[in-house]
Amino acid sequence: MKKTVTIFAMLAVVFCIQILFGTDASALQTVSAGISGDTMADLMKLWSFTGFANLHYQNLIMIAVGLFFIFLAIKYDYEPLLLIPIGVGIMLGNIPFIDGYKIGIYEEGSVFNYLYFGVTQGIYPPLIFLGIGAMTDFSSLISNPKLMLLGAAAQIGIFATFLGASALGFSPQEAGAIGIIGGADGPTAIFLSSKLAPQLMGAIAIAAYSYMALVPVIQPPIMRLIIPKRERIIKMRPPRSVSKLEKVLFPIIGMLLTTFIAPSALPLLGMLFFGNLLKESGVTERLADTARNAMINIVTILLGLTVGASTQANVFLTMDSMKIFGLGALSFMVATAGGLLFARLMNVFLKKENKINPLIGAAGVSAVPDSARVVQVEGLKADPNNHLLMHAMAPNVSGVIGSAVAAGILLSFLLDKM
Amino acid sequence: MSFLFVDSQTWTITLLGWAIVLMALLFLVGIFLLIPKIIKWGVKRSLRNKGKDQITDDHLAISGETNAAIASALFLYFNQIHDEESNVITIKQVRRRYSPWNSKLYGMTNMDFRR
Incomplete structure (x- = not known):
C-alpha cells in the first residue's frame, strides 16, 4: 500500500x-x-x-473558452442552441491525447473525423438552410419588397472585411473566407471557408457564431450613434396582407433568380428556397415539419459539436486566429453601420407616409432573428408603442439571401484562382 | 497597382461583388413590386367577366390589420364551438326502489341525548 x-x-x-x-x-x-x-x-x-501527461497550457486556455461559451449561453441566453454544442465541442476537442489512435477530429478514421466530414465537405450548412427556409415567413419582405435593399446594403461588411483581410496579408481565398464573417451567418461562413480556406474554418466559424451571439452587445451602441432620436421614433405603415400565390411564387422566383446570378451558392440558396416552398405550398406540411424541427436540430448538434471540436489548441491558437477575431468584430460593425446608413439614405427618397424607421437597417446583417430582436428592443426604448419586429424581419431574411449570394460571388471570383 | 495596401484585383472583386449582390436583390425587389399589380389586374379582370364592374382598388387592398382582426375573430368563433346539446334534462328511472342512500334512517341526524 x-x-x-x-x-x-x-x-x-x-x-x-x-x-x-x-x-x-x-x-x-x-x-x-x-x-x-x-x-x-x-x-x-x-x-x-492520460490527458494529464499530454496536457499543454493551450489546452487549458481552450477549455476555459469552451466553459465561457457555456456560461454565456446559460447565464445570458446568448444563442444557447449554438453556444452549448460549440462550447462542449471546444472542451472535447481540447482534451489532450496521444496522436495515432484515431481519437482526434483531425485523425482519419476517428468518430469525430467522420462527423466532421459534414463540415469539411459543406454538407451541414445546406441542410441548416433547408430548415431555415422551412421556418421562415417571408411575408413581411413580400409586403414591402424595397426593404430587401437593406439586406444588400449590410453585406458591405463582407466586402470591407475582405479588403481589410487582404491588407493584413491574407491570401485572396483566405480574405474571402474571413470576409464572410460579416454576413453574420454561421452556415454560410462554414460553407465558404470549407471551400476557400479549410485551414481557417475553425477560427472563422467560432468568430462568426461568437459575434452572432454578441449581436445584442455589438449593435445597440452603433444604432444609437448613427440614428438620431427623432428618426428612431418613426412609425412605419403596417404591412399589407400577402396572398398565398405571392408566398408560393417567392421561393420559386427567388431560387431561379439568385441561383442564376450566383450558381456557386446553389446548395445554400437552393435549399433555403426549397425549404420555404415546402412550408408555403401547404401540401407538404410533414416534410416542412421535419425540416424545421427534427432535421435542423440534429444537424445543429452535429455542426456545433464538430466546429467546436475543430478548435484544437495546436491549430487554433495562432496569430491568424487573433487577426480573424479582430476582423470579425470590425465586419459586424461595418455591416451594421452599412445597413443603418442605407436606411437613412432610403428615407431621403421616400414620401413622408412611406418613411422607414432606420433602425431596421441594422437587421440587414442577417443573424436571424437576433438582430431583428435588437431592433425591436431599441425601437421600444425610443417609443414604447412602436413595434418594429415585423418590419425588421424583412431586412433580416433578405440579409440571409444577400449573404448567400455574396458567398456565391466570392466563390465564383476566388475558386478560379485555386 | 495597389491602393491602400490592397491590389487592384481585390478592389475589383470588392466593388463588383457588392454591386452584384445589390443588383440581385434589386431584381427581386422589382419583380415583387410587379407581382401584386399583375395579381390585382388578374383578379379585377376575372371579376369583371363575372359582371362585377364596381370593384375598385380599395376593395382588393385589405390591410394586414383587417386580416388579423378577421383571423382572430374566426379563431375565437371556432374555439367557442361546442357539441350541440338538446338542452332537455331527463331523470332516469331507477329500477331498484330501495337504496340505503334514500333511507330515512340513514339520513337522520343523530341528535345529542338531552336530559
Whole structure:
C-alpha cells in the first residue's frame, strides 16, 4: 500500500513539474525505474495515455473558452442552441491525447473525423438552410419588397472585411473566407471557408457564431450613434396582407433568380428556397415539419459539436486566429453601420407616409432573428408603442439571401484562382 | 497597382461583388413590386367577366390589420364551438326502489341525548 502511494505521489510530482517547467515526464522515469520494475513501466504507459501527461497550457486556455461559451449561453441566453454544442465541442476537442489512435477530429478514421466530414465537405450548412427556409415567413419582405435593399446594403461588411483581410496579408481565398464573417451567418461562413480556406474554418466559424451571439452587445451602441432620436421614433405603415400565390411564387422566383446570378451558392440558396416552398405550398406540411424541427436540430448538434471540436489548441491558437477575431468584430460593425446608413439614405427618397424607421437597417446583417430582436428592443426604448419586429424581419431574411449570394460571388471570383 | 495596401484585383472583386449582390436583390425587389399589380389586374379582370364592374382598388387592398382582426375573430368563433346539446334534462328511472342512500334512517341526524 505504502509503495503504491509512493508511486502515485511521484507521478503527481512529475505531472506538476511538467506543467510548471515543461520538463518531459520520461526524465524522471529513469529515477523511479528501480522502484518496481514492470509495474512501474505499466503505470508509466498508463500515465502516458492520460490527458494529464499530454496536457499543454493551450489546452487549458481552450477549455476555459469552451466553459465561457457555456456560461454565456446559460447565464445570458446568448444563442444557447449554438453556444452549448460549440462550447462542449471546444472542451472535447481540447482534451489532450496521444496522436495515432484515431481519437482526434483531425485523425482519419476517428468518430469525430467522420462527423466532421459534414463540415469539411459543406454538407451541414445546406441542410441548416433547408430548415431555415422551412421556418421562415417571408411575408413581411413580400409586403414591402424595397426593404430587401437593406439586406444588400449590410453585406458591405463582407466586402470591407475582405479588403481589410487582404491588407493584413491574407491570401485572396483566405480574405474571402474571413470576409464572410460579416454576413453574420454561421452556415454560410462554414460553407465558404470549407471551400476557400479549410485551414481557417475553425477560427472563422467560432468568430462568426461568437459575434452572432454578441449581436445584442455589438449593435445597440452603433444604432444609437448613427440614428438620431427623432428618426428612431418613426412609425412605419403596417404591412399589407400577402396572398398565398405571392408566398408560393417567392421561393420559386427567388431560387431561379439568385441561383442564376450566383450558381456557386446553389446548395445554400437552393435549399433555403426549397425549404420555404415546402412550408408555403401547404401540401407538404410533414416534410416542412421535419425540416424545421427534427432535421435542423440534429444537424445543429452535429455542426456545433464538430466546429467546436475543430478548435484544437495546436491549430487554433495562432496569430491568424487573433487577426480573424479582430476582423470579425470590425465586419459586424461595418455591416451594421452599412445597413443603418442605407436606411437613412432610403428615407431621403421616400414620401413622408412611406418613411422607414432606420433602425431596421441594422437587421440587414442577417443573424436571424437576433438582430431583428435588437431592433425591436431599441425601437421600444425610443417609443414604447412602436413595434418594429415585423418590419425588421424583412431586412433580416433578405440579409440571409444577400449573404448567400455574396458567398456565391466570392466563390465564383476566388475558386478560379485555386 | 495597389491602393491602400490592397491590389487592384481585390478592389475589383470588392466593388463588383457588392454591386452584384445589390443588383440581385434589386431584381427581386422589382419583380415583387410587379407581382401584386399583375395579381390585382388578374383578379379585377376575372371579376369583371363575372359582371362585377364596381370593384375598385380599395376593395382588393385589405390591410394586414383587417386580416388579423378577421383571423382572430374566426379563431375565437371556432374555439367557442361546442357539441350541440338538446338542452332537455331527463331523470332516469331507477329500477331498484330501495337504496340505503334514500333511507330515512340513514339520513337522520343523530341528535345529542338531552336530559
